[in-house]
Amino acid sequence: MENVSDLYQHISRPVKVLQFGEGNFLRAFADYAIDVANEKNDFNGNIAVILPRAGRTDRFARQNNLYTVCLRGRRNGSVYTENRVITSIETVLSAKEEYQDFMALAHMATLEFVISNTTEAGIAFDGTDALEDCPASTFPGKLTKFLYERYRFYDGAADKGLIMLPTELNDNNGQLLRQCVLQYAAAWQLPAGFTAWLTAACVFADTLVDRIVTGYPEKEAPALFEELGYEDRLLVKAEPFALWVIGEPSVASQFPVNSEGFPVEYTDRLQAFKEQKVRILNGAHTAMVLGAYLSGLDYVGQCMSDSVIRRQLDQTVFGEIVPTVHLPKEKAKAFAQAVYERFANPFVKHALLAISLNSVSKWRARILPAFKDSLAATGRLPKWLTYSLAALLAFYRTEEAGDHCLLGQRGSNTYEIHDDAMVLQVFRESAGQVTADYVRSLMGRIDFWGEDLTQIPGFAPAVIAHLDRMAAIGVKAHIGEVGRQA
Structure with missing residues (x-):
């Protein structure tokens, strides 16, 4: 049977999103939303996925970074099914094995957003992390070094700040992430100008996310492959319902990923x-x-x-x-x-x-x-x-x-x-x-x-x-x- 990449073409676009985490949830939620926005809303942006821990990127490379989201459930009173091939991932890198390539992304002028899903325990400060670590052990530590690299490369330019959109389930996840980054900046004695840039040029938005993602359907996979007409080892299954609440109204114009089937609320409530x-x-x-x-x-x-x-x-x-x-x-x-x-x-x-x-x-x-x-x-x-x-x-x-x-x-x-x-x-x-x-x-x-x-x-x-x-x-x-x- 042919592979998904034999039948579908990858579409290159400017990298606008840095994503920490390659798991099922982000691929069926954020990456799906961005893919739809590329088609419907002229978002015109792709994603650089970072494996925050040691992991294999070859499974993405074998499929040219393409995969299928299969939605199964009910919508508007009727049974609903959708099979969408996602073309929004530009590259997949390991923060550990490809550290220099990962940090080089900080130099990309097109980059605007950082999305993460590293579990609730992932947004935490670890005092044993050092600035010299390549990479730091925690997600906030990696992010701090990345942001500091961008700050230095662009000499603190106000228009080169990034918008952080964590999807972890912590209360006030954006503010928690911001606190951790500032804590690393202080612990590593980074310049006061960097801290001022974080505050003035960067946004750490609190978010709320909702979609049930069941992941790769091991038992159903052969039948799904027959239905689709191709094999896809990255296929992910989810429900049709989705909701993304972004607690920063100003983000709406910059991140237009709201669509009819994927509602996004930009709100201060x-x-x-x-x-x-x-x-x-x-x-x-x-x-x-x-x-x-x-x-x-x-x-x-x-x-x-x-x-x-x-x-x-x-x-x-x-x-x-x-x-x-x-x-x-x-x-x-x-x-x-x-x-x-x-x-x-x-x-x-x-x-x-x-x-x-x-x-x-x-x-x-x-x-x-x-x-x-x-x-x-x-x-x-x-x-x-x-x-x-x-x-x-x-x-x-x-x-x-x-x-x-x-x-x-x-x-x-x-x-x-x-x-x-x-x-x-x-x-x-x-x-x-x-x-x-x-x-x-x-x-x-x-x-x-x-x-x-x-x-x-x-x-x-x-x-x-x-x-x-x-x-x-x-x-x-x-x-x-x-x-x-x-």
Whole structure:
């Protein structure tokens, strides 16, 4: 079978982007977006990919830096598939084996942006790094040396600063990266003029990224190759949904990678978009999955087609969560609809038990803020966010210990409960109490929730009532009953 590079031509363009990281996510996210922008928005820019650690560049060279992104999922209510050959990578270099070539990129006049995805642990300062290291061990260390080389080559020219767009999941990732670079500049005693250039000429933008990328589909690869008509060992599979929030509005004109299928928000309200994601996407998961599992379901897709669980999800998301998001309501509703299409993706089987991990901290981060905002706005306990805590307490209620987990029972099936060891110990020791005492003792754990939840009027009695009713008629029947209530 022919290779992708036998059928498609690489397109050379000016190198505008330096990218730290060659992994699946960046290739299906940023590189895809730039490729579409080259076609649709006249971006006219390619990417120099840097392998930040020791790695092989020959797998890219064998395919002339071409590869395919296969999108599989739902869009606008219908099953959606797309196979796009990416032509936006100009070169791939190893920071270690090709250090001089890597640093020479700092001299390129066309360069404007730095994109990275080096894991959350990647944006860190290491005091053992030295200016003489070729390269430094950390990504911020490599970036500092690169920026310093550019500063010296262009004699501190104000128009030769770069825009940093880290995609790591750290909070305030751009500012964290900026702090690390400044820390290296100070530790290495670099000139004050360089620090001033970093501040005045360079931009470190906070970002938020969202796309599920499943990577190279080993088992499906032969069938995909037959479908495509060529072999591609760099092929990467992802969902159609994507969102890139860039917390620097001024970047919009310089980095026009927004397109119909790949929305990019250039905003000074990045935290509101993060809140939207955490409350709607993550919060919907946390509010739904534990009770759905106890009701006999195993996958998110099943929940979307089950009338009882789907009604719970609708009432939770649109009735209780969306109104608490601090963005225009229509924008939040549109995001929620996109989340539904992601949950219903027929190409992904997302196990409820996988989502159940560490549910105590997830409930605190994802549900409690929306619960409190809803209560403050309406003066009433939101029925489904209240129920979600009861579902958590029901799911975790067991005295049986497993190997670094607790063991719960769903009918004749045993399931594993995974959380922090101390959390599991507290639940195990509390499980044998009568329901009212069990609920109040756990809701009173300030170390779990950040506050004593029993101090919220009516909350504990409502949770107790949910648990009692679940025990009396079953979890699924109770969900159906609550769904029919006004």
